[in-house]
Amino acid sequence: MSSASLLAVRKKLPPRPRRWVTLLSFALPIIIWCVVSYVPFIWHPMIQIENKGGVSYFQEGMLVERELFETEKQTAIAEGLALPEGARANPIYLPAPHEVVRAFYTSFTTEPQRRSEKWLHESLWSSIQVIFWGFFLSSLFGVPLGILGGTYDFFSRLFEPFIEFFRYLPAPAFGALAVAILGIYQAPKIAIIFIGTFFQQVLVIANTTRKLDASLLEAAQTLGAKNKSLLFKVVVPGVLPDLYRDMRILLGWAWTYLIVAELIGTSSGITWFITQQARYKNFENVFAAIMMIGIIGLAIDMLLAAIGARLFPWQKKEAEV
Amino acid sequence: MDDIKKPSYLDQSDSVKDRFDRLKDRPVTLEVKNLYKHFETPKGQVTALKNINFKAHRREFVCVIGPSGCGKSTLIRILAGLESASSGSMLLNGNEVTGPGPDRGMVFQGYTLFPWLSVKRNVMFGLMESGIGKVAAEEQAFQWIDLVGLSNFADSYPHQLSGGMKQRVAIARALANQPKILLMDEPFGALDPQTRGKMQSHLMEIWRNIDITVVFITHDLDEAIYLADRILVLKAHPGEVEELIEVPVPQPRDPSQLLSEEFMATKRRLEELIHPPEEADDVSEDKLNMVRMVHVSDDVPSVL
Numbered sequence: 001m002s003s004a005s006l007l008a009v010r011k012k013l014p015p016r017p018r019r020w021v022t023l024l025s026f027a028l029p030i031i032i033w034c035v036v037s038y039v040p041f042i043w044h045p046m047i048q049i050e051n052k053g054g055v056s057y058f059q060e061g062m063l064v065e066r067e068l069f070e071t072e073k074q075t076a077i078a079e080g081l082a083l084p085e086g087a088r089a090n091p092i093y094l095p096a097p098h099e100v101v102r103a104f105y106t107s108f109t110t111e112p113q114r115r116s117e118k119w120l121h122e123s124l125w126s127s128i129q130v131i132f133w134g135f136f137l138s139s140l141f142g143v144p145l146g147i148l149g150g151t152y153d154f155f156s157r158l159f160e161p162f163i164e165f166f167r168y169l170p171a172p173a174f175g176a177l178a179v180a181i182l183g184i185y186q187a188p189k190i191a192i193i194f195i196g197t198f199f200q201q202v203l204v205i206a207n208t209t210r211k212l213d214a215s216l217l218e219a220a221q222t223l224g225a226k227n228k229s230l231l232f233k234v235v236v237p238g239v240l241p242d243l244y245r246d247m248r249i250l251l252g253w254a255w256t257y258l259i260v261a262e263l264i265g266t267s268s269g270i271t272w273f274i275t276q277q278a279r280y281k282n283f284e285n286v287f288a289a290i291m292m293i294g295i296i297g298l299a300i301d302m303l304l305a306a307i308g309a310r311l312f313p314w315q316k317k318e319a320e321v
Numbered sequence: 322m323d324d325i326k327k328p329s330y331l332d333q334s335d336s337v338k339d340r341f342d343r344l345k346d347r348p349v350t351l352e353v354k355n356l357y358k359h360f361e362t363p364k365g366q367v368t369a370l371k372n373i374n375f376k377a378h379r380r381e382f383v384c385v386i387g388p389s390g391c392g393k394s395t396l397i398r399i400l401a402g403l404e405s406a407s408s409g410s411m412l413l414n415g416n417e418v419t420g421p422g423p424d425r426g427m428v429f430q431g432y433t434l435f436p437w438l439s440v441k442r443n444v445m446f447g448l449m450e451s452g453i454g455k456v457a458a459e460e461q462a463f464q465w466i467d468l469v470g471l472s473n474f475a476d477s478y479p480h481q482l483s484g485g486m487k488q489r490v491a492i493a494r495a496l497a498n499q500p501k502i503l504l505m506d507e508p509f510g511a512l513d514p515q516t517r518g519k520m521q522s523h524l525m526e527i528w529r530n531i532d533i534t535v536v537f538i539t540h541d542l543d544e545a546i547y548l549a550d551r552i553l554v555l556k557a558h559p560g561e562v563e564e565l566i567e568v569p570v571p572q573p574r575d576p577s578q579l580l581s582e583e584f585m586a587t588k589r590r591l592e593e594l595i596h597p598p599e600e601a602d603d604v605s606e607d608k609l610n611m612v613r614m615v616h617v618s619d620d621v622p623s624v625l
Contacts, residue, residue: 219433223447224423237437314436314478
């Protein structure tokens with residue numbers, strides 16, 4: 001395979017190289033991570049003490065910076081004490097891949113520190129519920145308003161200027177207000193997801209609706225369709241596939257608001273788990289939890305894409321993930 | 322004046338003359354009276370259509386032809402009710418009509434089938450809108466699909482059909498409402514010449530078999546002569562009626578008439594009207610400044 005055919009402008013790669021390159025997209029960061037973790041002379045700025053030797057404050061298993069270790073070693077030589085020994089290591093915040101892989105299992109089986117605290121799967125479930133309700137409520141109002149705005153200039157003028165203003169207000173800024181109104185548990189978190197999603201949603205869906213081919217509406221009118229059936233029998237089915245795609249993108253945005261939302265009031269869900277584990281310096285659990293968010297998000301999106309292909313068979317096959 | 326020797330498009334054989342006399346005795350389906358259309362542009366008001374008057378009789382096939390910018394698309398969109406006239410009126414069977422409605426079917430150049438509906442559902446759309454029950458609508462839809470020869474594709478979706486098939490569905494869909502008049506805006510413009518020829522024959526066949534008046538926009542002179550009883554020739558800037566030509570080619574038409582004397586005579590006349598002899602100052606713009614773009618030493622063979 002020559003590089004010319006791999007780098008042809010706006011041409012699809014042949015299927016086999018295409019699969020390999022897709023695989024590479026995940027493999028590359030993992031390879032870099034492995035190299036940094038397992039090749040001792042690359043990076044590894046710390047020394048893990050194996051034998052404290054004559055240095056009084058060193059302890060076995062302790063991580064010290066290489067420079068400090070060298071100075072102490074020189075001091076020990078000068079003073080004729082036993083030499084400290086250690087191996088190069090990475091800082092605690094960069095666990096090796098195998099540790100994170102293990103954490104994917106162990107973080108589920110590790111009992112919470114206190115009885116009142118939640119297991120990881122309970123935390124994840126709580127996060128998914130927050131996302132679901134935030135996105136569901138947002139869509140419940142956002143989709144109809146978006147379609148109305150995209151169909152009737154009246155509604156477009158009525159909603160959009162204000163929403164255009166409101167969407168610049170960062171959702172987390174409403175955190176304190178949400179807690180004051182809705183309490184400290186799930187409700188204010190759902191509200192933040194709602195605020196983060198809703199205003200974008202109305203504008204995005206209104207724009208999508210406006211992009212519907214106007215000649216379809218004209219054709220329907222010459223076939224006798226009037227206002228209401230134009231809306232429900234032409235506009236709605238006509239924009240449905242694009243609307244579905246918008247919703248997938250918007251759901252992704254909702255996930256990005258999750259962490260901020262869950263810090264509001266009593267910290268909960270996956271965010272609580274992450275901050276808690278970081279406090280205990282279990283960074284392999286932190287990495288595992290962050291990756292779980294990504295995996296859940298990607299899995300849901302792929303599922304929705306597959307469902308979409310079934311629901312809208314007349315749509316041209318779009319390039320899926 | 323060597324034109325005198327050639328037969329004129331005005332010469333009609335007795336049978337053709339007789340047919341036109343009978344045609345004009347039929348009731349008027351569509352009457353356009355003193356129709357004007359102005360557009361507001363940043364450079365001021367532009368008159369797209371100026372004082373358009375014409376009548377189409379029941380079951381007549383009228384083609385509208387004219388140079389680009391003559392407003393023929395605007396005219397048909399006004400007839401369909403998709404745009405409103407600035408002044409003047411439009412009578413359908415003697416009644417004034419405004420706005421779009423199922424009494425005037427329309428076929429667009431861009432197919433405009435509903436991509437989310439099957440062929441059958443597309444054809445049923447207008448019937449269901451008019452309040453016919455699902456079962457009856459389905460039954461009628463099948464008849465129209467059969468008429469355009471797509472019975473085997475009733476459950477296909479538009480994206481699975483070729484351009485010609487899509488346009489046949491669009492015709493069936495427009496006809497299903499049993500409109501008084503079928504408006505067609507360059508419906509075969511996007512088709513390749515072979516499909517186009519087939520579609521023309523197909524349309525003639527349909528037109529002969531059902532009670533429908535057709536107003537057909539085209540910029541193709543052959544298409545206009547081949548299909549039309551009468552051709553409304555518009556001129557541009559502003560769009561005005563130049564002439565209403567009675568096509569002397571006898572009905573029923575078939576492709577062998579494309580070389581007949583009547584056909585050629587009509588075509589000569591249309592050429593005159595639509596591509597008038599160019600004026601001197603236009604020529605300089607159109608002439609390309611020709612330089613041989615080859616190297617002196619190249620041995621380039623002559624194309625002649």
